[in-house]
Amino acid sequence: MHKEKDRIMLGKWQSVITAVAAITACLLLPTEAHAHGVDINYTSNVEIEIVATYDTGTPMAGAQVAVYTPDNPTTPWLTGACDEEGRFNFTPDTTQPGIWDVQVRLAGHGGIIHIPVGGDTATEGQGGFSHLQIGVMSACVIWGSIGTALYFSKRRKT
Secondary structure, three states: OHHHHHHHHHHHHHHHHHHHHHHHHHHHOOOOOOOOOEEEEEEEOOOEEEEEEEOOOOEOOOOEEEEEOOOOOOOOOEEEEOOOOOEEEEOOOOOOOEEEEEEEEEOOEEEEEEEEEOOOOOEEEOOOOOHHHHHHHHHHHHHHHHHHHHHHHOOOOO
16 A cells, blocks of 8 residues: 555655756746847947847848937947948947947837946957847746645645
């Protein structure tokens, strides 16, 4: 009789582990976005190059660009437009170190990117979540899924 209870308990744990694995697999599967999001990247040496594309990879040709300094985030320091490949280049004033904001907009779509200016090293970035932030968010989702599965698999005493 005791072995029967152990086998039932083992079967419940296998069900919980299978459910957690299935949920984790579903969360890790890549999905395709069907809306027009915006992807803005930058490269910084002395001159900063903005590359603005929709999330489909199509360049935002002719998009309006506004560059804001750290000291004045309401009035554009520089305005312009992206070329046919979605590129826009500018050289920031290095006497104004800090986080510069670059806004790109075209036909109701747009985004903003925050670029650090004033360091000695060249930088590259996307302006999104860091690898550490993505890792912490993923761990929280997995931990929450395991906790939920364990909560619902708890044996009721009669």
